[in-house]
Amino acid sequence: MPAENQEIQDQPWLDPDAEPFIQIKGVTKQFGDFVAVSSVDLEIFKGELFCLLGGSGCGKSTLLRMLAGFETPTAGSIFIDGVEMGEVPPYERPVNMMFQSYALFPHMDVEKNVAYGLKRDGIDKEEIRLRVAEMLEMVELTDFRKRKPHQLSGGQRQRVALARALVKQPKVLLLDEPLAALDKRLRERTQFELMNIQDRLGVTFVVVTHDQEEAMTLSTRIAVMDVGKFVQIGTPTEIYEYPDNRMVADFIGSINMFEGRVTENGADHIRVRSAEADSEFFIDRGLSIKEGTKVWVAVRPEKIRVSKSSPDNTDENWLRGKVEEIGYLGSLSTYRVRLENGKIVDVTVSNQIRPKDGRHVVYWEDEVYLNWDAGSPVVLTK
Numbered sequence: 001m002p003a004e005n006q007e008i009q010d011q012p013w014l015d016p017d018a019e020p021f022i023q024i025k026g027v028t029k030q031f032g033d034f035v036a037v038s039s040v041d042l043e044i045f046k047g048e049l050f051c052l053l054g055g056s057g058c059g060k061s062t063l064l065r066m067l068a069g070f071e072t073p074t075a076g077s078i079f080i081d082g083v084e085m086g087e088v089p090p091y092e093r094p095v096n097m098m099f100q101s102y103a104l105f106p107h108m109d110v111e112k113n114v115a116y117g118l119k120r121d122g123i124d125k126e127e128i129r130l131r132v133a134e135m136l137e138m139v140e141l142t143d144f145r146k147r148k149p150h151q152l153s154g155g156q157r158q159r160v161a162l163a164r165a166l167v168k169q170p171k172v173l174l175l176d177e178p179l180a181a182l183d184k185r186l187r188e189r190t191q192f193e194l195m196n197i198q199d200r201l202g203v204t205f206v207v208v209t210h211d212q213e214e215a216m217t218l219s220t221r222i223a224v225m226d227v228g229k230f231v232q233i234g235t236p237t238e239i240y241e242y243p244d245n246r247m248v249a250d251f252i253g254s255i256n257m258f259e260g261r262v263t264e265n266g267a268d269h270i271r272v273r274s275a276e277a278d279s280e281f282f283i284d285r286g287l288s289i290k291e292g293t294k295v296w297v298a299v300r301p302e303k304i305r306v307s308k309s310s311p312d313n314t315d316e317n318w319l320r321g322k323v324e325e326i327g328y329l330g331s332l333s334t335y336r337v338r339l340e341n342g343k344i345v346d347v348t349v350s351n352q353i354r355p356k357d358g359r360h361v362v363y364w365e366d367e368v369y370l371n372w373d374a375g376s377p378v379v380l381t382k
Contacts, residue, residue: 011235012045013221019082021046021204022067022172027076029062036062038228039076049198049205051215054225055251060208063225064174067206068097081171094171100180102161104149110136111145114164121168135163138197155186162194166201173198175207179214191217212252216240224248245382249298256304256345258297262289270379271316272297276343282316284374289381296380301348303376306335306362311371318371319345323364337368345370 012018020043029037037059044050052060065071067078069090078085080094096117104113111132118128136142139159149157158178165173178194179187195218198205209215215222216236223233224247232244243249246257258281260274265286272281272295281297289295311318324344325336328351335347347370362368 011220012048013043018045020044020079021048021081022206023077023079024063024067025077025079027063027066027073027078029059029066029071030074035228037066037073040228040230042223042230042233044204044206046204047202048220049195049207049218051207051209051219051222052225053209053212053215053222055210058225059228060225061176064097064176064206064208067172068095068174069093095174096165096168096170096172097174097176098161098165098178100177102149102157102181104157104160104164106149109146109148110141110152110160113149113160114167117164117168131167131169132163135167138200139163139193153186154182155190158182158190159193162197166197166203170203172204172206175205177209178207179209180211187214188217194218216252224251226251242378243298243380246296246298246380249378249380254301254346254348256299256301258299260295260297262291262293262295265289265291269374272379276339276341278320278339279315279318281377282374283377283379285379287379287381289379293381298378298380299372299376301334301346302350304345304347304370304372306337306347306349306368306370308362308366308368310369314371317374317377318369320367320369321345323362323366323368326362326364335362335368337370 022044024040024042026039026041027037028035028039052063054060062071066073069085069088085093105116108116114135115128115132118131136145139162141156141159141163144152144156149160152160179190182190191214207218219236221233221235222239223230224239226247232239232248239248240252243252249255258274258276260272260281262270263273263280264271267286268284270283270285270287270289274281274297319339321337321339323335324338327334331351333349333351335349337345337347339345
């Protein structure tokens with residue numbers, strides 16, 4: 001298959017002829033005078049693992065509840081598989097929802113918890129047995145089928161809730177902070193389990209999370225929300241490497257931000273002078289910005305190199321400061337470097353070589369030079 005066709009197949013949102021599986025058109029939700037979701041539009045394609053990401057109160061859970069039918073839009077329309085959901089009650093929608101609390105029945109064993117929804121729907125007993133057995137095998141809980149929820153670990157309870165949601169074979173699975181109750185190590189492992197199950201079943205997942213790393217790991221695409229609106233929609237790479245604005249740049253990962261003004265704008269480069277930096281910023285991408293325009297240059301900590309030696313023969317893309325703090329994280333070390341003007345710059349360095357005698361090459365109070373490639377910064381106008 002040609003590379004272009006493969007890319008469109010893997011990323012259907014790039015195909016102008018592809019039909020969205022979920023369409024949200026001009027949806028607003030008000031609670032009295034408070035606008036929780038404000039006139040948003042969104043298209044999600046079949047088989048996506050789509051994340052709604054944002055801080056508390058941004059509107060992401062309200063939007064998820066409108067997809068489920070638990071809340072009614074004040075304005076706008078929601079379509080799932082071409083059908084308008086306005087008059088469709090929650091129990092008739094082709095969706096299922098997995099709650100943050102898991103909401104398992106404590107008096108039922110794993111098998112009965114997973115079978116509960118099928119029994120309510122009047123499914124034949126033999127079909128229930130087969131579907132429950134298949135789902136428990138998929139989530140690797142066959143040996144735990146007779147245990148009660150209190151006899152399971154947090155990760156096992158999470159998988160029971162997932163199996164119960166998926167056993168009804170919904171077209172869309174809605175997940176509200178599905179991994180929030182798990183510890184960091186288990187959460188990381190469960191993320192990949194969730195991705196593998198979603199890939200095997202081909203069900204469209206819509207996940208609400210406030211965890212940036214979780215969204216980056218799980219999703220095909222992310223919609224970043226703030227005060228009821230989408231501020232950027234894109235793949236994890238697009239969101240991280242090419243944020244549209246300072247809010248997204250600052251919310252996703254760590255960032256160093258420098259305010260300045262454009263001094264030169266060519267077809268393939270841009271120069272920015274900042275009072276916060278020792279040298280001029282040179283970025284090897286042109287932008288449609290007039291000279292003199294106020295901008296912000298954003299550089300991720302891992303894009304920056306730290307050295308005790310000054311850069312040779314250049315007046316671009318370097319800073320000088322003193323190491324104020326060091327954080328050793330095993331695989332990484334983080335340095336907080338204070339510039340002469342007082343600004344703090346964060347630098348992340350991979351620990352590829354074990355420090356001699358446990359001492360870092362760069363140490364507290366050392367004077368250091370920071371530099372980066374011309375392709376590393378992003379220029380933001382808002």
